[in-house]
Amino acid sequence: MVDDRVREEPGTATSGPAAATPSKQDVLVVTSVERRFGDLKAVDGVSLSIRPGETFGLLGPNGAGKTTTITMIAGLLAPDRGTIEVAGERMLPSAVAVKRHIGLVPQDLALYPDLKGRENLRYFARLQGLRGADLKHRVDEVLEVVGLADRAKDPVKEYSGGMKRRLNIAVGLLHRPSLLILDEPTVGVDPQSRNAILESVEALAGEGMAVLYTTHYMEEAERLCDRIAIIDTGRIQAAGTRSELIRILGSSDQVRLSGTGDLRAASSAVAQVRGVERADVTDGEVLVTAADAPAALAAIVTAASAHLELADVEITRPDLEQVFLHLTGKALRD
Numbered sequence: 001m002v003d004d005r006v007r008e009e010p011g012t013a014t015s016g017p018a019a020a021t022p023s024k025q026d027v028l029v030v031t032s033v034e035r036r037f038g039d040l041k042a043v044d045g046v047s048l049s050i051r052p053g054e055t056f057g058l059l060g061p062n063g064a065g066k067t068t069t070i071t072m073i074a075g076l077l078a079p080d081r082g083t084i085e086v087a088g089e090r091m092l093p094s095a096v097a098v099k100r101h102i103g104l105v106p107q108d109l110a111l112y113p114d115l116k117g118r119e120n121l122r123y124f125a126r127l128q129g130l131r132g133a134d135l136k137h138r139v140d141e142v143l144e145v146v147g148l149a150d151r152a153k154d155p156v157k158e159y160s161g162g163m164k165r166r167l168n169i170a171v172g173l174l175h176r177p178s179l180l181i182l183d184e185p186t187v188g189v190d191p192q193s194r195n196a197i198l199e200s201v202e203a204l205a206g207e208g209m210a211v212l213y214t215t216h217y218m219e220e221a222e223r224l225c226d227r228i229a230i231i232d233t234g235r236i237q238a239a240g241t242r243s244e245l246i247r248i249l250g251s252s253d254q255v256r257l258s259g260t261g262d263l264r265a266a267s268s269a270v271a272q273v274r275g276v277e278r279a280d281v282t283d284g285e286v287l288v289t290a291a292d293a294p295a296a297l298a299a300i301v302t303a304a305s306a307h308l309e310l311a312d313v314e315i316t317r318p319d320l321e322q323v324f325l326h327l328t329g330k331a332l333r334d
């Protein structure tokens with residue numbers, strides 16, 4: 001199921017025969033890509049495109065086809081059908097120059113445990129062709145980005161699993177790629193490293209990097225991604241912004257306001273607020289329905305406060321887990 005309106009926009013994603021309508025500025029354009037392993041169609045007609053500065057999430061359970069998709073995008077595996085363009089050039093396993101646009105951070109670590117963090121980065125930076133002051137400067141920069149500057153002198157074997165993941169991300173950034181691909185970067189990492197990884201991604205996107213982020217954690221997709229494609233059994237089931245995906249459910253956000261005062265007057269005032277679909281008095285509270293409650297919240301509270309001394313405000317939002325269940329009939333987490 002694909003939202004047609006979403007399909008019309010540049011920087012979109014679909015499955016099936018319909019082609020995306022990418023724009024010239026897109027860093028990545030994937031068109032109707034397929035890949036089989038024997039009888040299994042691991043990727044089944046995936047199309048998507050990503051703009052500079054955009055974080056695009058591939059959200060799906062284990063085995064959905066996320067890793068196979070990004071392995072093809074990185075040029076490590078050939079599609080059976082379809083095309084992939086990165087920075088306007090065709091990506092194939094035989095292509096060399098185009099791969100410089102991509103920073104791939106796989107799930108598996110590729111680090112030397114006996115070397116220090118900085119030594120690992122220096123080694124990989126040299127492989128990328130960096131030398132001298134530029135190398136030193138870039139190594140310092142990526143250590144800052146992943147929050148490991150203060151541990152750069154320690155051997156990697158003394159790092160936590162999360163710190164190793166962060167160093168792996170730093171390696172993927174050394175050559176200043178225009179598209180960073182992160183494959184489930186927070187699986188099995190401690191909360192501190194998880195947060196550092198999420199903050200790094202936000203900072204990189206803020207600087208204009210395009211990011212393709214695969215995850216089966218709904219909260220990460222919601223926090224990081226400008227647009228999200230929900231993928232299952234090799235097909236993109238739906239794609240769009242969080243709000244566009246939630247709209248598939250046909251349900252809206254709800255805000256409950258409780259307090260003392262004139263509930264009916266408060267409800268009438270709130271009903272006039274822009275973005276509010278309806279407001280009713282229910283069970284001694286004002287129950288408000290809005291498409292985007294956080295965006296309208298300040299105005300809702302101001303309108304209600306003219307008639308109520310507010311004691312509590314509670315927002316309930318439908319989430320992507322429910323969208324996934326609705327589209328596939330199964331839970332996102334297995």
Ligand SMILES: Nc1ncnc2c1ncn2[C@@H]1O[C@H](COP(=O)(O)OP(=O)(O)OP(=O)(O)O)[C@@H](O)[C@H]1O
Pocket residue numbers: 037040042060061062063064065066067068069184
């Ligand atoms: N090299 C391979 N040979 C055979 N089957 C494969 C191969 N790679 C992937 N598959 C199968 O293709 C399907 C998609 O796998 P893929 O790794 O792309 O999913 P995923 O969404 O990344 O899941 P995970 O988070 O578990 O990696 C799975 O059924 C998997 O078993």
